Amino acid sequence: MNIRKYLKFVYLGIRLVKFHKSSYIAYLVSTILWIIIVVCPALVLSPNPIKTLYTYFPGILTFNIVSSGVWTSVDYFRFYYYQGLTDLFIECGVGILEYSIICILTDGLLIPLISFITIFSIATMYVKISIMYIVPKSLTMFIIGLICSLPLFLLGSTLTGIILVLSPVEVAWISLFEFIFLIGTVIPPQFTSGTLSFIIPTTLAADLLRAAYSSNYLPIDLLYLLSPIYFITISTISILMGKYCDKVVKRRGIPIRRG
Amino acid sequence: MKFLNIVKALVYREFIFIRNNIGEYVVLSFISIFFAISIIGIAISVGGTSKFIHRFIQIFQVSNNISLSKIVAALISLSGLLSIVADIVGSVSQIVIYEINFTEVIYMIAQSVDLYLYYMAYALVSGIISSIVSTIYLIPTLLIVSNLSGLFTYLILLPIFIITGIALAYYTLIISLPVALILNVKRPWIISQVFVPAIIAGTGIFIPINFVPIFIRILAYTTPLPEICIILQNLLLKNTIVKSMIIIFVILLTLYISTSVVVSLKSDKYIRRGL
Numbered sequence: 001m002n003i004r005k006y007l008k009f010v011y012l013g014i015r016l017v018k019f020h021k022s023s024y025i026a027y028l029v030s031t032i033l034w035i036i037i038v039v040c041p042a043l044v045l046s047p048n049p050i051k052t053l054y055t056y057f058p059g060i061l062t063f064n065i066v067s068s069g070v071w072t073s074v075d076y077f078r079f080y081y082y083q084g085l086t087d088l089f090i091e092c093g094v095g096i097l098e099y100s101i102i103c104i105l106t107d108g109l110l111i112p113l114i115s116f117i118t119i120f121s122i123a124t125m126y127v128k129i130s131i132m133y134i135v136p137k138s139l140t141m142f143i144i145g146l147i148c149s150l151p152l153f154l155l156g157s158t159l160t161g162i163i164l165v166l167s168p169v170e171v172a173w174i175s176l177f178e179f180i181f182l183i184g185t186v187i188p189p190q191f192t193s194g195t196l197s198f199i200i201p202t203t204l205a206a207d208l209l210r211a212a213y214s215s216n217y218l219p220i221d222l223l224y225l226l227s228p229i230y231f232i233t234i235s236t237i238s239i240l241m242g243k244y245c246d247k248v249v250k251r252r253g254i255p256i257r258r259g
Numbered sequence: 260m261k262f263l264n265i266v267k268a269l270v271y272r273e274f275i276f277i278r279n280n281i282g283e284y285v286v287l288s289f290i291s292i293f294f295a296i297s298i299i300g301i302a303i304s305v306g307g308t309s310k311f312i313h314r315f316i317q318i319f320q321v322s323n324n325i326s327l328s329k330i331v332a333a334l335i336s337l338s339g340l341l342s343i344v345a346d347i348v349g350s351v352s353q354i355v356i357y358e359i360n361f362t363e364v365i366y367m368i369a370q371s372v373d374l375y376l377y378y379m380a381y382a383l384v385s386g387i388i389s390s391i392v393s394t395i396y397l398i399p400t401l402l403i404v405s406n407l408s409g410l411f412t413y414l415i416l417l418p419i420f421i422i423t424g425i426a427l428a429y430y431t432l433i434i435s436l437p438v439a440l441i442l443n444v445k446r447p448w449i450i451s452q453v454f455v456p457a458i459i460a461g462t463g464i465f466i467p468i469n470f471v472p473i474f475i476r477i478l479a480y481t482t483p484l485p486e487i488c489i490i491l492q493n494l495l496l497k498n499t500i501v502k503s504m505i506i507i508f509v510i511l512l513t514l515y516i517s518t519s520v521v522v523s524l525k526s527d528k529y530i531r532r533g534l
Contacts, residue, residue: 026449033456041465042298047306172282
């Protein structure tokens with residue numbers, strides 16, 4: 001484990017943001033607005049807005065993290081490929097996993113957090129309640145949830161990477177694929193079948209965040225116990241998947257439908 | 260005759276465009292239905308069906324005997340506006356900007372036809388065809404939700420959708436031509452990425468517009484969407500027609516078309532002079 005190398009990656013990530021300032025701002029604004037379109041009308045129409053806010057909103061943060069992981073992978077395997085950047089990255093030893101680590105601080109943490117706070121505060125304006133509802137009831141739980149959500153960024157990017165590496169799928173279908181992660185994150189387990197939710201790995205991290213607003217599904221003691229195991233398992237799985245992606249790319253190249 | 264020939268060529272191009280991007284239309288339809296249904300799902304899951312209907316009646320001020328299936332059908336029909344905006348504003352702005360700044364086919368087009376005729380025809384054709392194709396998913400969905408009456412609802416809504424599409428296409432033309440010619444943007448997708456959700460979020464679509472915070476509403480007021488949204492909501496939920504909104508919409512449509520004539524004439528000169 002070379003710490004210096006990963007610190008360099010983080011530095012690279014910050015440089016990348018400076019290059020693409022306008023893209024990042026547009027991405028942030030569009031993320032916020034798309035979520036507002038679906039969530040705020042639901043909040044207005046719901047009979048109990050505060051309960052809706054606490055049940056559905058913490059999951060948005062986890063979903064945002066996973067979905068930006070998914071789109072990081074699409075960037076790497078599709079949009080950068082057209083500009084010849086992917087080959088350049090691979091030659092320099094930056095596979096999908098390394099590229100995800102480059103982006104994790106901005107795409108995986110900063111943008112989801114900013115958009116979460118903005119969405120939450122705009123949502124309170126829709127139903128005209130105090131903005132202070134945004135403050136989590138247990139800050140430690142919130143931080144644990146956030147830390148446990150970070151490997152999900154890697155999971156999202158490597159899982160999408162496998163799909164993009166094995167089949168010449170169009171980018172449009174990826175936006176349908178990311179809807180799978182809605183189950184368990186934004187849609188809490190109490191409203192879907194519990195087992196189905198916990199097959200999808202994003203649920204536990206979202207439940208940790210929900211526990212910060214005391215609307216959790218699993219008991220808090222169990223969540224504390226599971227969180228380190230969860231963090232290690234998800235990280236290991238995504239590292240293995242990332243290595244597999246690199247292996248396939250080296251052997252067969254990236255399949256892209258032409259024309 | 261010249262105009263008709265341009266229209267024919269554009270219709271052909273539009274169909275090729277749709278055939279190549281059929282996946283995006285499927286995803287767009289899915290997302291529109293998903294948005295409408297998830298709004299109802301979220302609201303019901305917290306407080307139960309009867310409380311949701313009570314709240315719905317309170318917000319929209321409709322008659323007391325409204326059923327859940329009627330609410331579902333109404334919200335799904337309203338989601339057609341979402342997919343029209345996403346399709347037309349996205350594709351018109353991207354194609355106009357790409358043609359001028361990236362592929363530069365506009366010079367080839369300028370050799371054979373008058374550019375202002377081309378732009379006017381493009382907005383018209385794109386508005387009509389895209390609004391039909393992007394709302395075609397409403398037919399099976401409304402048939403499932405409210406049987407045969409759903410089909411009649413769609414047939415009533417279709418002319419409204421088409422007129423909205425035309426107005427939106429001219430609106431996008433007015434915005435994207437100056438952006439392409441004067442600003443010379445490096446990343447044209449930013450326009451569609453920000454404009455589409457900003458217009459939809461500002462209109463509110465599934466709720467009355469006065470519930471939307473004022474700073475989100477500002478951009479939407481420049482489009483014809485708030486008026487159309489009020490007309491559709493009243494038509495679907497109360498079976499009434501708001502005449503004042505229709506008058507405002509017609510005024511806006513005339514304004515858009517006349518402004519886009521001016522803008523496209525100017526840009527015709529601008530492009531022929533050389534960028």
